[in-house]
Amino acid sequence: MSNGAFALKRAGFGVTARRDAWWIQPLVTFAVFSAFIVYSTWAGMQGEYYHFGPYLSPFYSPELFGESPHRWIDAVKPTWWPAWMLWSPAFFVVPFPIGFRLTCYYYRGAYYKAFWADPPNCAVGEPRKGYLGENAFPLILQNLHRYFLIPALALIAILAYDAWVALWFKNATTGVYEFGLGVGSIVLALNAFLLGGYTLGCHSLRHLVGGGLDRMSESPARMVSWRCVSCLNNRHMRWAWFSLVWVGFTDLYVRLCAMGIWTDWRII
Secondary structure, eight states: OOOOOOOOOOOOTTOOSOOSOTTHHHHHHHHHHHHHHHHHHHHHHHOSSOEETTEEOGGGOSOSSSSSTTOSSSSSSOTTSOTTSOOOGGGGTTHHHHHHHHTOHHHHHHHHHHHHOSSSSTTOOOSOSOOOTTSSTTGGGGGGHHHHHHHHHHHHHHHHHHHHHTTEEEOTTTOOEEEOOBHHHHHHHHHHHHHHHHHTTOHHHHHHHHTTOSOGGGOHHHHHHHHHHHHHHTTHHHHHHHHHHHHHHHHHHHHHHHTTSSOOOBOO
């Protein structure tokens, strides 16, 4: 048998033996992801119509500074914020979930195909000849995913609290907060649920709770945690897309209610 070296010849861009409509998946990914980027950027820069009654848009939570009753600090904006610079309470929030999603292991594979054609899809020729991997700038920054996990977990707890707050409505006559259930309450609860399923199924969290062990059976608590995370991780793609679309819809719901375009129907 020959031990000679073989030179791999790359196929040209788009060349493939696949007979299915392989281009649909990256095209849909490009369209949905682009729409979310445009909308979330626009919504985060508005700085208004992000709260309605007990509801707070997830793009603005936690609201450290702001105009709503949900703010943590009793000030509309920091005193050190430059007067010439655009201001929005979302500026303190958006970088963390964006960083978490952009560095997500699943999303990397999705937007590498859709935006960079690297490759356009499995077994399809790509436009470049070389491969640098994620060992050089800027892709080496993808390794920050494990660190973005920390604020992402904190945000899930905060959004769960927001869903609880969304169940308490202020009585216009007495000024007392009373339990109730509106359509918006359900929207915010589903948002926390879907984002929780996506975040708690993260590959980095799965390694954190179950990695570094030679025998999983010797650590029952970590085994249970690993199995729970693995269960969510098996559907990580679905959690990723459902949560992405729903978090955008949640902001849209709160925004349109605050603008008086939609009516928030009270169930209880």
